[in-house]
Amino acid sequence: MGNTENTSLDTMVTDFILLGLPHPQNLRILLFLIFFIIYILTQLGNLLILLTVWADPKLHARPMYILLGVLSFLDMWLSSVIVPRIILNFTPCSKAIPFGGCVAQLYAFHFLGSTQCFLYTLMAYDRYLAICRPLRYPMLMNGKLCTTLVAGAWVAGSIHGSIQATLTFRLPYCGPNQVDYFFCDIPAVLRLACADTTVNELVTFVDIGVVAASCFMLILLSYANIVHAILKIRTADGRRRAFSTCGSHLTVVTVYYVPCIFIYLRPGSKSPLDGAVAVFYTVVTPLLNPLIYTLRNQEVKSALKRITGGRGAASENK
Structure with a gap:
């Protein structure tokens, strides 16, 4: 194994x-x-x-569905950053990734992942306002504010990804170069560094821990208030509809956060389970999101029927 005295450019x-x-x-x-x-x-x-959110006027004018559209966009990119590399592993093709490509993949993953983390928090806040403050909701969460919050999530995600990529690749890597993982992620790459990684592991633990824990606590706080408000609804049908809307969000959040906590909040872990667990939030969650939100959301299903219904649906809307 190389050391810090043997890290010349060659x-x-x-x-x-x-x-x-x-x-x-x-x-x-x-x-x-x-x-x-x-x-x-x-x-x-x-x-x-x-496309459904963009094409249906009833949806793209509402913050809840603007956030859902952004989530779908993020999922498409997150899946594209990770899954093609997994697929490549099952072919005879070379498994090599250029140093710059590894940097880009790590940055893109943490940029998109943290942006998604912030977006889940915004979606919980949106549901909290809609259910707990229904009369003031149009004023507290309008399209302009929603767009501003989403832009803030993208900027914060980009900063987070830049910090993690810079800290990880400022270290010297002089060999070996085999990453025991299916993509370039912080824990797996740091094991190959020819330098002390204690500071990196601490910063990763604190940074990702603070981001994930803060978002998760805000989501739990939002849903604690939501459940309290739902229990006050007098009609069983009203309670069922409210729980159905929130249940889909909570399902996705659980599948996303639990594996993240398992991976990143255990510094220095070399568990063989890490790869299998990481598949959940890198592969499974982007697949589940459209299924959960379409199968459990009546408004999205109605919009799909209106769009696929063509002229019949258009004349009906008139």
Whole structure:
């Protein structure tokens, strides 16, 4: 193993080898097909949500669906950053990724992931205002404010991704260059650094821990107030509709946050479970989002019917 005294430019790595997900050789073709189908369905499902929100005037004028459209856009990019590399692992192609490509992938993942984290918080806040402050909701959460909050989430996500990428790749990497993971992520890359990574691990723990914990606590606080308000609704149908809307959001948040906490809040972990757990929020969550929000949201289903109904739906709306 190299050390800090042996990190001249001619010994620095120029690319990394992504070892991918461990798998039996006889299942390579099956796993290739599974992840390929997941990727296609993820792209099509989120694109459908995005186009539905954009095309239906009743949806794209409401903050809740603006946020849903942004979430679909993020999921399409997040899936594209990670899943093609997983698919490549099940082919005879080279598993090498250029040093710059590794930097870009780590930045893009943390940029998109943290932006999504902030977006989930905004979606919880939007539901809190809609259910707990219904009379003041149009004033407290209008289209202009929603756009400003979304822009703020993108900027904050970009800053977070830049910090993590800069801190990770300021360290020298002089070999070995095999990343025991399916994409360039902080814990796996730091194990290859030819320098002390204690500060990096601490900053990663605090930074990601603070972001994730703060967002998660705000979401829980929002939903605690939402549940309290829902229980005051007198009609059973009203309670059911309110719980259905919030239940879809909570399902996605749980699938997203629990694996993140498992991966990033255990500094220095080398558990073989890390890769399997990471698949949930990098592969499964982007696939589930369009399914959950379309199957459990009556307004999205109605909008899809209006759009696919063509002229009949248009004449009905008139």
